[in-house]
Amino acid sequence: MSIIIGSPPKSETLTDNRLFHSNDVMLDLKNLKKVYPTPKGDYVVLEDLNLQIRKEEFVTIIGHSGCGKTTMLSMIAGLNEISGGHISVLGKHIKGPGPDRGVIFQAPSLMPWMTALQNVLLGVNQVFPDATKAQRNDIAKYYLQKVGLEDAFYKRASDLSQGMQQRVGIARAFAIKPKVLLLDEPFGMLDSLTRGELQDILIEIWNKEKITAVMITHDVDEAIFLADRVVMMTSGPRAKIGDVLNVDFKRPRTRKSVLEHDDYYKYRKHLIDFLEH
Numbered sequence: 001m002s003i004i005i006g007s008p009p010k011s012e013t014l015t016d017n018r019l020f021h022s023n024d025v026m027l028d029l030k031n032l033k034k035v036y037p038t039p040k041g042d043y044v045v046l047e048d049l050n051l052q053i054r055k056e057e058f059v060t061i062i063g064h065s066g067c068g069k070t071t072m073l074s075m076i077a078g079l080n081e082i083s084g085g086h087i088s089v090l091g092k093h094i095k096g097p098g099p100d101r102g103v104i105f106q107a108p109s110l111m112p113w114m115t116a117l118q119n120v121l122l123g124v125n126q127v128f129p130d131a132t133k134a135q136r137n138d139i140a141k142y143y144l145q146k147v148g149l150e151d152a153f154y155k156r157a158s159d160l161s162q163g164m165q166q167r168v169g170i171a172r173a174f175a176i177k178p179k180v181l182l183l184d185e186p187f188g189m190l191d192s193l194t195r196g197e198l199q200d201i202l203i204e205i206w207n208k209e210k211i212t213a214v215m216i217t218h219d220v221d222e223a224i225f226l227a228d229r230v231v232m233m234t235s236g237p238r239a240k241i242g243d244v245l246n247v248d249f250k251r252p253r254t255r256k257s258v259l260e261h262d263d264y265y266k267y268r269k270h271l272i273d274f275l276e277h
């Protein structure tokens with residue numbers, strides 16, 4: 001049973017992390033299981049993992065290295081086979097990847113010889129085949145502008161800094177207008193200044209687009225700053241959801257307002273205590 005601090009969710013509490021009314025739920029992970037075959041036999045990474053995520057919610061995921069965070073996220077993305085249980089988006093079981101789910105990885109893996117604009121257009125062209133070329137260009141440029149790359153539309157990806165490449169990755173993910181955005185440690189390789197800037201950009205676009213976001217991070221402060229809820233995974237094998245923290249800070253948030261909030265250190269301690277035990 002998960003322990004929840006902060007105010008409880010408004011809807012009724014069901015058992016086992018199944019907290020919300022079905023109309024509110026965007027993502028539903030039910031009795032999720034993942035087994036990797038290994039030379040030494042089957043390795044059960046995740047078992048009986050239950051989690052519901054609401055529409056327009058921002059959830060961060062923390063847990064020890066190797067517990068299965070990326071495994072879970074890649075299963076939601078449809079890039080990793082499900083061994084047991086199911087995942088549904090708006091009540092429909094997923095069967096593979098789809099444009100309803102956008103992914104941002106730690107390294108944006110752009111086509112290095114293509115421009116920033118061409119990289120974003122790759123996804124846009126696939127998802128909006130019926131739009132005119134001008135409309136598709138407008139969508140790609142709009143999101144590049146949103147991430148502060150209005151002067152870099154025609155720069156080759158290989159000529160962009162790591163931070164700028166990740167901005168393209170963010171623009172690319174939002175430009176396909178997904179229902180769910182999945183982020184796997186997207187700022188893990190960036191310096192703290194760039195990290196802070198991109199967190200602000202991410203939250204601004206997320207807030208405007210009203211989509212659901214699920215983000216893995218190793219950074220407790222980032223987890224609190226961005227999230228409506230921080231989901232803590234137990235250590236593997238057979239990892240599951242160990243605990244959930246509701247972050248009751250008003251939005252829009254600033255780093256200063258979050259740091260000065262009376263509950264901030266209580267939240268932080270709660271997460272660190274979970275990770276240390």
Ligand SMILES: Nc1ncnc2c1ncn2[C@@H]1O[C@H](COP(=O)(O)OP(=O)(O)OP(=O)(O)O)[C@@H](O)[C@H]1O
Nearest residue numbers: 036037038043045064065066067068069070071072
């Ligand atoms: N394809 C695979 N075959 C076998 N084992 C795998 C495979 N992919 C991952 N694993 C193992 O499954 C476990 C979970 O890996 P995963 O990458 O999901 O963890 P993680 O929590 O995201 O780790 P980190 O925080 O270090 O990124 C690890 O023990 C890993 O070695």
